[in-house]
Amino acid sequence: MKAYSKQDFITTEFPSVQKMIELAKEISKDWEYGQTAFCRERGVDSERAFKEQCKTENRISRHAAIGYNSVEETCSAMKWLYEELEKKDCTLDRVGVLLDVSMGISDEYKDHAMVGSGLVLHSEEEWVALGQAAPFMIHFGDNMIGSLRSLENLQLAFKAGTTSVGNFSQYFSYSYPFQYDMNKRTLDACLAICIMGLNKERGMVMHSNLDDGFAAAFNDLVTVLAWARVEKYLAEDLMKAKLGHCFGNLFSSPILRMTFSLALDEINGGDSCGTMIYGNTTDYTRDFVRNNAVVNGYILGDMIGQIHRPTGHAMSSVPVSEAARIPTKEEILDAQVMSNEIERYARAFEPYVNWAKVEEDKQRLLQGADVVYGNIMKGLADMGIDMKNPAEIMITCKELGPEYLERSFGLGEPSEEYANGRKPIWPTDMVRSLEKIQNQCFRNFNPDKSDLAGLKVILCATDIHEFGKVVVGNVLRRANARIFDIGRDASPGEAAEMALETDSHVILVSSYNGIARTFAKALLRQMEDLGVEAEIFMGGLLNENDEGGNIPVDVTEELEAMGVHCVKEAESLPAEIKRVFA
Template sequence: MTSTEIELHQLIPDDLPDGIALVREAKERAKAIPVGRSKGVEVRRADSDRAFKERCRDTGRLTTYINLGYKTWAETRDALDEITAAGERRGFTLDRFSLVSDRRMGLPPEMRDEALGETGIMMYTEADWVGAARDTDVEPEWNDHGVATPGGIATTESAIRAGFGYIGDFAEFNRYSYPGWYDDAEQMIRGVQAASMIAQKRNDGVVLNSFIEDGYCSSFHDLATSLGWSMFQCYVAEDLIGAAHAQSYGSTFSDPIRKQAFGLAMDAINVDRVPPTFVHGDTNGLVGEDFDRNAVIVAADVMYTIARELKHPTGAAMHATPVSEPIRIPTVDELVESLVIVSEAEKRVRACPDIIDWRPIYEMRDQIIQGGRQVFRNLLDGLGKIGVKTDDPLQLMLATRRLGAGAIEDLFHAGEPDSSFPRGFKPLVASDTLGRLLERKSAVLARLRVDGPLPDLRDVKVVTAGTDVHEYALHILTQALSACGAEVINLGINTTSPDIAKVVVETAADSVAVSTHNGMALSLGRQLKKELDARRVNPRVFMGGRLNEDLEHQEAADVRPMLRAEGIVPCDTVEEMIEHLRHRPTDTGVHNHPIVH
């Protein structure tokens, strides 16, 4: 695809309101919203969370951060109390936490009850919001399912009133979707309005937050594209909307040189020097249940970040990923362990600050910056040529959302053409995401080939779908099934059970493969079976990802046995599903072929 093949009406509907006027009006309305003050800011005798972070940056004090994904504010507060008490005993300080929310928080309040509950917190009342800001000294921030969502205006107002200093996640505008909500233009309109409300509070120290890997940056194959995209986000958030905008990164980086080089490149484009909220620990490099191995990966990762932060301070808080990350929301003990790792790592790095040779890191930083500038120019010029108004934040947000991460990188990348790479160009600085995808795909294919040629699935017609934002497994799944000759109808990420069932009928597929990660696998499986039954089709149903759910007497329970009882085949690996298909088992208790009446 080239940008000349894209027509403006595919990206921008005729009746889209003027984004510039939308910003102005939302700022005007936001004047009436009072800005709260958190207890953390008071205790630290700062004017705002941002001012506190700037002070830490300028005085060389490192701060710490955790994600907290429990169900209610009461549960979260108790966990925070336990963690801070452990800190007093074990010699660490926790400075800030993010409330990792249930995806339903992204829906307008009146739609939240209808959607399936997932992992994460629900803020039910204003008292919950005020509690998060006032019941604890630890500074709260709001990221997921906030600003850039259909329910973003209500969430943003509650967060401002309560005294949250960093409110996000602006980066989610381009990818996050919400069950039952199909109007992407309206979602972007609300996103622009919510971001503008935060922009209006700029002089009160309120910051619009982006965690770039929640958005497109977790999909790009080149770090130059990620930097160019981050420059684009700055352009929209700062230049066009007028917000103080912070961008954090880190979860998809495993290689320390790439990670620190990218961090320095992000610092170089941070012209207003707004402290990023955190540098996230590596989450993608941790695998399985070998927590000892994960602890070493986590410690090494955070040591390099600490070294970079001490040498080139940005004000970002340090985050070590809990060792149980691949499996579930961490327990309090696992969070405490992550903070002990940060505090020990800090001591060790401070004791030998010159242990790192920074030259290759600076060299890579410069390559990323140069490529990033080119991507940013390509992107704005390209959108302009299609006819998108490049000074209108709403048009830019909607157009790039409709294009998608893959097309953006295909069209506007910086590297030279090279068909041996998946996107047809050679990345200037390949991302770890690309490395991992290639590695995982070839590992799966190698395992499938172990007894000879790839299994022959030419008579299989399968609908594949992801139910949330996680895309890597779906990618590997579809590639492996296609390599075996199956006909794959891939619905992509963010699909719902009715979408899937509808396509099964339309395509007369004999199998369905669903990848789901957000902690509602049983409800989802049952809902999907119901939708299929209602349409009187009976394909084989496979599910994989994180097959857990909070049940009445057990949190994050393994629901695989219950899925089996529903006639669904739970799979830990792609190979397992292919094995089933190869042997055409009937042990699922379902017919092999759809019955369409």
């Protein structure tokens, strides 16, 4: 692989971390700190203080996500959930609100923003209202620190009374489909994290969902754990914040989830303050009955792990409808009642777990991660990166990307059979899931009906969710198509321009972020403007909010009326493409 040096990535002189902390102090000197209804009712100063109580008392805390795109509807749902759970003698402690991607785009770039299905806040009062709607701790994770509005959104979150703010991992993995100042984005993220550090004694926790970042693209679990150490070094050792890791989206095995939680606690020296262990949404399908088995499996394992070694992570019982659409408040309620009921089984099972085996696996992870962490840090230092400057480390890692990091500094034997060039020591569940899905696709694959030799295809994803894109790309390569993969977070303009440049006949779009209709309309306009003649195929979660609606609805019929071909199964795509071009 190409050898890099500092000059390849660092195009400006970033201030020292000491200067960053001074700047952060000056920026935030007049900021206001609100108090949520949760802190007021529970008699605590912060979520971290509450989590420490839970750890001491061996109490399980719980998390839910609410995906409405209306503040009024979100507040109403929280109030309703609190009242209904109280009637059932059930608890829920924290709620994550899903801010739209446009909330992370600063005013100077607003003309480039496509509003998705997430929540858009229009005033300071709306931020504050979320913290007062019900006695839940409000969690702002997506599109906060690490976005193009790191400082602005953090100030508003503090005003709302929030004491856990994310999402560090998204800085590394989230991109925007337009040109912007990467140096400013990086420095603002650093300043925001420094402000979190200045407020550590107030109980502020810097949230990072590993699965939203590079961890989703690593093939080896030891690399994932090593990356957690890199983030910890940046946030805690350099910028003096308290880091709270989240994981779980991409972890299928309940035992592995317990093992990883113990390993994370080990790298935190037993002083973890995790935000939540998210649900195993990787194994969710549109079969809600099957999803019930999935949620029961992972939540039981997560609880057993917390009972054995409390780390502050809240349990996230994800509604069974998550893979199909935004869950309703009734479905969220059902998931939380189930979570409360299953706790008694977890407490009964915990003494019978073979913890010696779990500890053995934990040590394997830690030993491998220690080597990879050392490799990454030495590799960056050898490039000339200032290892005491978080901005230099962050921007270099972001530009290098997860594939380069794992290929160059990972532990497994070199092997081109794996996407990142190494045979994993401990394959992630995502690697196993992708292999399973691909094998299923290839079993159903009929090469006689699916040969696409000579066909040029533009492949892209509208957001960070690119697993479907990976599978589809491999299926099309098996069908002998020539693939031009322009990656995730692609814009309609990029897709149309690449189709023009390569004279491609097909544009294939994977979408999961609730902008399928808007993206398709914009793509068709761009193609018309450029004179591009190509067929559009779309797959994934093809939904979007109707005007005035609060929950995204399926827009497949609208897309097909526009002339877009909607495909549900990857293995059927080559045959469908052949049918269209017949």
